[in-house]
Amino acid sequence: MLKAIIIDDEQKGRMALKQKLHDYCSNVQVIGEAENGETGIDLINRLEPDIVFLDIEMPRMDGFEMLHLLPEKNFNLIFTTAYDQYAIKAIKYSAFDYLLKPIDIDELKSTVSRITPLTKTRLAINSKPWNRTC
DSSP: OEEEEEEOSOHHHHHHHHHHHHHHOTTEEEEEEESSHHHHHHHHHHHOOSEEEEOSOOSSSOHHHHHHTOSOOOSEEEEEESOGGGHHHHHHTTOSEEEESSOOHHHHHHHHHHHHHHHHHHHHHHTSGGGOOO
């Protein structure tokens, strides 16, 4: 099971994505939601998700500003936004994918299916005793 967090200032957008994940991506469990970057950072640090679905345009702190404040990124980043003009910038932030709202179900399923083997490999590597820090 992949653990996911949704960070979006619009409750309607969070609920729609959560429902699509529930209905079409049974291997993804939404373990947290945030309506702003500050709460998003806290959730990421506490819950250590495999996937972060991140909106870009949010009040006070946009998605890119939020990423700047994270000391490290140990998750697959998927931008979810209504604006296509940030796609190039998203690549520079090592985004796994960039989904335009309203999120197409087939695109979401494709993205999750591509993430699944990568995440399993990362989890296996991180669980090896020689990768643990003291």
